[in-house]
Amino acid sequence: MIVVVDYGMGNLFSIYNALKRVGASPRIVSEPEGLAGAGGIVVPGVGAFGSCMDRLSRFEASLSQAREEGTPILGICIGLQVLFEESEESTGAKGLGWIKGKVVHLPKGVMIPQMGWNSLTIKHPVPMLEGIIDGDMFYFVHSYHCVPEDESVIAATTEHGAEITAVVAMDNLLATQFHPEKSGAKGLKILENFVRATRC
Numbered sequence: 001m002i003v004v005v006d007y008g009m010g011n012l013f014s015i016y017n018a019l020k021r022v023g024a025s026p027r028i029v030s031e032p033e034g035l036a037g038a039g040g041i042v043v044p045g046v047g048a049f050g051s052c053m054d055r056l057s058r059f060e061a062s063l064s065q066a067r068e069e070g071t072p073i074l075g076i077c078i079g080l081q082v083l084f085e086e087s088e089e090s091t092g093a094k095g096l097g098w099i100k101g102k103v104v105h106l107p108k109g110v111m112i113p114q115m116g117w118n119s120l121t122i123k124h125p126v127p128m129l130e131g132i133i134d135g136d137m138f139y140f141v142h143s144y145h146c147v148p149e150d151e152s153v154i155a156a157t158t159e160h161g162a163e164i165t166a167v168v169a170m171d172n173l174l175a176t177q178f179h180p181e182k183s184g185a186k187g188l189k190i191l192e193n194f195v196r197a198t199r200c
Helices: 012-021 049-068 184-198
Strands: 002-005 027-029 040-043 073-076 084-087 099-105 114-119 137-142 144-148 154-159 163-170 173-176
Touching: 002 012, 002 049, 012 184, 040 049, 040 184, 049 073, 084 144, 114 154, 137 184, 144 163, 173 184
Parallel strands: 002 027, 002 040, 040 073, 073 173, 084 099
Antiparallel strands: 099 144, 114 137, 154 163, 163 173
16 A cells, blocks of 8 residues: 655645556555555655645654655655755755755756756666656756755756756655656656555
8 A cells, every 4th residue: 555645735636646547556644643554655745845844744753664664655846855954945944864965946047946847867777767768758846956965866867957856766765856646658657666666
């Protein structure tokens, strides 16, 4: 069973329906207890970093336990950014800190937010990106981007005034800056790969 974390900051039904399309039986959970026994966990999100962390904080212990137990966890958009230590968007707010690094504003002189389709460059192959190649297009909506201290966790990037982290992969942790649930067949392929990982 894959659970989608409902902490009040995301379009849950888009990812719920997309997961169903690729053969999963997802469940939306609004209480930390609902994460127990999950085969996979999706952390979506739309909004400001600080507000998301305020609402996600009550899930933090359960998410950390699931991570330690090896449960595949997929973060989407702000669900990627909260994996980092901090963000320029919300001074003083602390992220989960699972990935060392910070979230910074997109470069000056580009369209902000980045809203629309952009191509990926694969940095190193990971199971999550099976079937995805350089140039495949995905749908982004964001004003900030992630800068990890250890660049080896970056599985794919995109260009938007600079090289932007688009996908991170670290152990059982997977996350995308783009919205796979809004990215057509290629986005569904990524979700299919995630679903398969939950059944290994």
